[in-house]
Amino acid sequence: MCLALPGKSLQQPLVKNKVVTPMRKEINFSVIGQYVDYLVKEQGVKNVFVNGTTGEGLSLSISERRRVAEEWVTKGRNKLDQVVIHVGALSLKESQELAQHAAEIGADGIAVIAPFFLKPWNKDVLINFLKEVAAAAPALPFYYYHIPALTGIKIRAEELLDGIQDKIPTFQGLKFSDTDLLDFGQCVDQNRQRQFAFLFGVDEQLLSALVMGATGAVGSTYNYLGKKTNQMLEAFEQKDFSVALNYQSHFLIYFSCLGFGVSQTKAIMTLVSGIPMGPPRLPLQKASREFTDNAEAKLKSLNFLSFTSLKDRNLEACS
């Protein structure tokens, strides 16, 4: 999910939500409309990032990814501001197919991770790969999704940024999911004309990244902390740093006790929204009953649950 700083143009939205992909045995497409409404009305989140890490994009088949993207674009029409589709894949052909598809269905942008099995070993090779994908959707804003802990590709974002727009004219910015704030700061520093968006993807460090010049945030916790994070962004804009810090520490440090994996996110979202997000797909494991009971108690103590009894609700993610 992606949130936007008040006052910033939507070209550079501040908070994007990384949506989960609702599942039962198969993907549960039927709840995506309800999910859109929940994000907009309850969390104030109008920008989404689909088929990313949180959405288990790399665990879905190509046809599933196409259908999930279609569903978000269709159900989000006239409700969401931006739907960005992650189209990264190990196969260049598949990535291009997904990029082209994103353009055809009217998505607002695409993002791509580095291929991580047969790896690009230097910046030029990585840019060549990204360039070929971007060329399949020449009218769509393109984001490089930097997540080295998961891809194993250690090419620094700052290095990649140097001269990238000459190679990829649609390059719009970075989704930076790494804790290396030195690299992040160097990216910001390099962007003197401020033409790129820097969407930060480590939610628990967002405030530090804002101080360093992040123009947006993309993360899993905005599924249930979107409203709170928007309040933090507003406090930051108003230069009310102690309030901003309070939001950052209180909520993220508290939630970090629960855990931030995809399974946990799906279970927490099921509890908080009442929408059955289901278990994740193998190789991930569903959250344990112990986790869910613990999470439910903590959420209740924080007044995060809008309903008093969960007994009758469909808690597939939790059982």
Ligand SMILES: CC(=O)N[C@@H]([C@@H](O)[C@H](O)[C@H](O)CO)[C@@H](O)CC(=O)C(=O)O
């Ligand atoms: C490794 C990981 O899943 N990182 C999350 C964060 O939002 C993360 O869940 C959060 O910072 C809590 O650690 C996002 O950056 C991932 C993401 O953007 C995505 O779903 O594509």
